[in-house]
Amino acid sequence: MSGHGFHVHGPHDHEIEHVAQHGSDDFASRIAVMTAIMATVGALFGYEGGATQNDAAMFKNNAAIKKTEASNQWNFYQSKSNKQNLAELALVIPGTDTEKYKADVARYKAEKEEIKKKAEELEAESHHWEDASENALHQHHRWAQAMTAVQIAISLAAITLLTKKKWLQFTSYGVAGIGVVLASLAWLHI
Template sequence: MSDDFEVHGPHDEALEHAGHGGHHAPPDPFAGRVAVMTAVFATLGAIFSYQGGSTEGLALFYKNEAAIRKTEAADQWSYYQAKGEKQNLAELGAALTSKDTAASAKFQADVAKYEQQKAAIRQHAEALEKGVREADAESEEQLHRHHRWAQATTLTQIAISLAAITLLTRRRWLLVGALGVAGVGVLVGVAAAAGL
């Protein structure tokens, strides 16, 4: 008699129901669309975030280049000053030995030599300073792009949050807001890519 009597738990019933093609809730197209939209937003946000990190790294690289070149330029200007001091001493030597033509001629040759060396050093220092300005400008450009990418990322994150709230509250008007914010984020991302 105990063989005819079976006790089923809720778990067993659920498995049996599923095994016999049990009824499922009909798919919710609104939730599906919002989920896909959120996945697209998340992908865009990841791209924007990656680009933001990349431009930040480039900004730091160019700023570092500018600092290195600035140090090299300062070294060249110090070298230029040292040659100027040697030139001044040679000019003083030439003035003090004006009665001794051989000694005065040696000092005059030194003056000309230092003048020529200073010209080459000055050109190199000025070229380094130009490199400093160019690297600083490139760093500023990359930093500006980084800020744009960060803004695009933030707008995309706001759009994702609005999409989540839309799904929870079932307010379709929030969907328009999420799409609008995401659209602005895309425009800011395009501006960042274009360097605007």
């Protein structure tokens, strides 16, 4: 630009003047706003998907710990069974203190019952954590499906901007709606 009346427009300057004189592109503005909203919603879905995946892993870890503890109890139970068997065998050996071994047999039986009860409780806890892990993993899959639908909707919105096709705009909104439905199912643990 010169101060002597000679004025040169660049392509960008021409577009800015055109928008200022004739208004903005409402179609592109609506798509841009919806894309921003879908990206925000998608980020929330992604966060929830990650959180449920972490929960599933932690629950699975708890199940493994309880299963190991139960296994330890069953090994302890087996050890007591072996000692009981040896005490019962000692009862039939001539010249042994049978009263002592009868007391040992009774003690081992009582100890085994406690150990068995504890092992069964630990197995039940392990099953509980396994179920919780499976439920969290199912919920994670729902969040991931919702996030995928929103990502597809955002891609369709970008194509809509390029092609200016109204039907593609509604398709994008429909796919985003499917994502919201999937997220609702995840939220409700369905």
